[in-house]
Amino acid sequence: MDVPASRRGLLRRALFQVHLWTGLAVALYAIAISVSGSILVYAPMLGARAHVEWRGVPKESVEGRPVVTTAQAVALVRQALPGRTLLNVQVPAEPWHAHVVGLLDAREYRVVFVHPTTGAVSPPVMGRGAFIGWLDRLHSNFFSARPGRVANGIGGLLLVLLSLTGIVIWWPGRGRVRRALRVEWGAGWKRVVFDLHNALGAWLLVPVIVLSITGAYFTWPQVYRDLVGRASPLTRRTAPRSTPPASPGPALDLDVLVARVRAAEPGRPYVRVDLPGGARAPYVLVASAEPEAPAREATTTFIDQYGGHVLEVRRGSGAVTRGDAMVEWIGPLHTGHFGGPVVQLVWAVLGLAPTLLAVTGTLMWWNRVIVPRRRQASRRTQA
Secondary structure, X not given: OOOOXXXXXXXXXXXXXXXXXXXXXXXXXXXXXXXXXXXXXXXXHHHHOOOHHHHEOOHHHHOXXXXXXXXXXXXXXXXXXXXXXXXXXXXXXXXXXXXXXXXXXXXXXXXXXXXXXXXXXXOOEOOOOHHHHHHHHHHHHOOOHHHHHHHHHHHHHHHHHHHHHHHHHHOOOHHHHHXXXXXXXXXXXXXXXXXXXXXHHHHOHHHHHHHHHHHHHOOOHHHHHHHHHHHOOOOOOOOOOOOOOOOOOXXXXXXXXXXXXXXXXXXXXXXXXXXXXXXXXXXXXXXXOOOOOXXXXXXXXXXXXXXXXXXXXXXXXXXXXXXXXXXXXHHHHHHOOOXXXXXXXXXXXXXXXXXXXXXXXXXXXXXXXXXXXXXXXXHHHHO
């Protein structure tokens, strides 16, 4: 049944008001989340260049000298920083690189670097540097933990609302779509701003919706999992548990565990060891070809913290069903951390879309509302 033209016009005007005031309300949010997100696409690369003075020494300086082992690095950190909870240790792929130990320092995650030959322990710092750490906290929760993360999730859903209302308002009719997708660069600047907002909103509709929906996942992951599970079952995989012995035995040699995993995974030189966080927790050794490779590109080995025997080995993606694959790809689709530098560049550029739309939309509102009001006020003053 056709909708009368009067009702279509009323619906369009109502959606325009929703789009306008929602856009003005979230403009600053969109700019902050957009710019920070585009930079964070390169967080692994930028983070690897932070704290270079602690990350290692020249190769020739370790030749013929004993280097600090993983077990020694953990012991040195516990001695230098008593009372901290040690979470993990990144085992270097080369002997002249430092061990990187992650820990809780004043309830915040920090890392320390252990010098490969002297065993000197650095002060606790943000692993990717202060700037990337600041951007990460801004992008994830606006420096306010759970309340900020919830606000971030709501902001992402509002961007979805803006995208959907915007495409309805933009729709010019079948015969004029091609014109509505272009920008008349030779027109006045106000017309250029109008065309940019409309054309960019149409061209970037899908990327903005994808980035917004996947971003909200980090606020409500279980809600997303439940929704995906209705379409395709999800596989629940829990970590295996260690079995405490009847009587305490000798402590496991962490260096032996690392050597065992490296021998089993010769093509994955980087190993991260997650230390047991409880009496039943296992050692978790993650071997990968790159220092921060995702789980789908790594081998995860669970080892009993008492007996040292392997409890389970997971190679690559743990996706069993389509639902598992969908959940597994939500994070990479948001961050762009897949596919190499070309994908990262595309994601960094697409991540700026909310900023462009927020700026052009605000300029349109300014030209249409604020400028005429100022002119009227000026005329009244002169009269």
